[in-house]
Amino acid sequence: MPYVNIKITREGGTTPQQKAKLIKGVSELLLEVLNKPLNATFIVIDEVELEDWGVGGLPVEEYRKQAGEKS
Amino acid sequence: MPYVNIKITREGGTTPQQKAKLIKGVSELLLEVLNKPLNATFIVIDEVELEDWGVGGLPVEEYRKQAGEKS
Amino acid sequence: MPYVNIKITREGGTTPQQKAKLIKGVSELLLEVLNKPLNATFIVIDEVELEDWGVGGLPVEEYRKQAGEKS
Amino acid sequence: MPYVNIKITREGGTTPQQKAKLIKGVSELLLEVLNKPLNATFIVIDEVELEDWGVGGLPVEEYRKQAGEKS
């Protein structure tokens, strides 16, 4: 019965294969740890535009620029 | 004061009229069951891309293929 | 495959029967409008403490006091 | 550690600068009120299509038309 929502920034490269890996990995983790059946587990992935994600009081791109590294 | 979020898969056919029916139906249900005024009830519908929705440890399209039926 | 989240204020009286009516009503609405199978529809109800719900820039109890009516 | 999700209607005009103001303002508010460090606060903004937002039992555009004012 679990419902899992994964929010990630849209960085122009997250492939359907990577999303499938996330879906598989999270579902199997819930099966392994809490014995939740795979077919009763919903996973929803949201890709969020960079301008819509803030951290450090800044839009993430600006935050990364100031932090001088791709976090 | 209720806030209701409805997440559905984007299957290329959910019309504005169908969304209006969902908004009307859920709002009236909350009025009928819990006496929540219509104008104090927010409904937000999210359409989720098929590759972003997982069930059975698989992206939903793959799950449906394996399950051999349109669920 | 729909996932529906219903957030309502905790007003000390929402009964399991009322919640069952909300679950039934929303699920049947999704079946009727979008042909979503009942057993592939998740509904999650969140009851939110009054001090945790704001409207009009105020906690809801204060808002209602000022608005002079139970909204 | 706070996570804040801001859902607003997509009205065709919310600029990156306005979003940056929301991110800055909410983050600084959490720092000021609860002493939450800026770099440990995530803000995610969701713009919702008008047909996907309901109030008063109606899609918001229809609601506004009937209410005769841009709410």
Next chain:
Amino acid sequence: MPYVNIKITREGGTTPQQKAKLIKGVSELLLEVLNKPLNATFIVIDEVELEDWGVGGLPVEEYRKQAGEKS
């Protein structure tokens, strides 16, 4: 930067250790698949009362009773 929300039913037995395994597993999965740094990944677990979770148009306990198996 990911934010992951895991909603599970409160079945009276999910231990802090199991929750720690979910947090570890999901965070490491995001690191492995999308190279997301552990310390920039937030995980929030919500335990939902059984009467607040619906599936098949029924509260989950009733659904399980009718389905005759612990799903």
Next chain:
Amino acid sequence: MPYVNIKITREGGTTPQQKAKLIKGVSELLLEVLNKPLNATFIVIDEVELEDWGVGGLPVEEYRKQAGEKS
């Protein structure tokens, strides 16, 4: 029409007055930046138990212990 959800860890001290400040501050910010009327803005605060919040692949208390500072 905005809906804002603020998730914070339950640290045993967030007072109703602090929550009222958050509600007031976020609502006024949305009025100022996007001209959203106060009485059409919903704010919902969720306090999350420490064992239910993960960062750095760890439950937040363990993360803070290892990081040697209250983040």
